[in-house]
Amino acid sequence: MDTFDLNGANALITGAGQGVGRAIALTLARHNAGTVLINDVNTERAEAVASEVTEAGATGVAAVADVTDYEQVERMVELAAEAGGIDILVNNAGNRGADPGRVQNGNFWELPPSNWDASLEVNLYGPMYCTRAVLPQMIERGAPGRLITIISDAGRVGEPALAAYSAAKGGAASFTRAIAKAVGRYGITANNVAISATRTPATAARMEDPEMVKRAFRNYIVRRPGEPDDIAPVVLLLASPASSWITGQTYPVNGGYALNF
């Protein structure tokens, strides 16, 4: 038996129109996922990845919704329930959200509290909204359910220039631990994957400067940026039957940037 075989389980991946979410969607599709719902606020991206997922052997469905809007999330999950339900939820949408310009860079103590909203909404409320909306039908469907949240090492060790983002990701990680304890009795596991600097459309421009890359990756044991395909296999592990005895944990996938113990 292949314990990484998803046996037709259905997945919803948020922010999957590009980057890490897209790689996760394609990896789950290649490992025998059933329906893979590609959530994104951007319709074109969601539809493009949904087609790629279908080409990869699963049924890709674009699920356009803003994860920071609970009504939109509820509608998306209702449609997913009608289309067969969700066994695997990957909370991936994050970074600066749908409108990156809302987050200003600068010293935490010099910027207004309103500067925190975009980070908290997409990185903390997004996973909370999606988990809240998915859990009733996941519990009703019966085991095994899988909740996986993509956090950042910023949420484990703190990023001085990204204090609100660090708080949001740390909060999401704690939320996962609480939910893991709450839903274990229903055969549902909940885990985090903590990633560091990864080459995606959100970071591509920064990764093009070789001097910057050399400087930035001095603190990484493996001195290169992560790629979405470095992250996706760990999400597959946590989504698959191979991880039935793993819950409430945070898995770093980070080139050795911050070490676990």
Ligand SMILES: NC(=O)c1ccc[n+]([C@@H]2O[C@H](COP(=O)([O-])OP(=O)(O)OC[C@H]3O[C@@H](n4cnc5c(N)ncnc54)[C@H](O)[C@@H]3O)[C@@H](O)[C@H]2O)c1
């Ligand atoms: N790329 C990195 O270096 C890095 C590092 C640490 C953590 N992360 C985390 O990894 C995850 C994926 O990052 P990425 O770089 O692949 O993302 P990205 O920014 O390249 O792409 C994210 C996708 O999410 C969509 N999106 C944004 N806000 C949304 C919302 N409110 N609702 C629905 N969709 C929304 C965007 O349209 C985009 O298609 C995020 O949670 C991010 O915080 C990334």
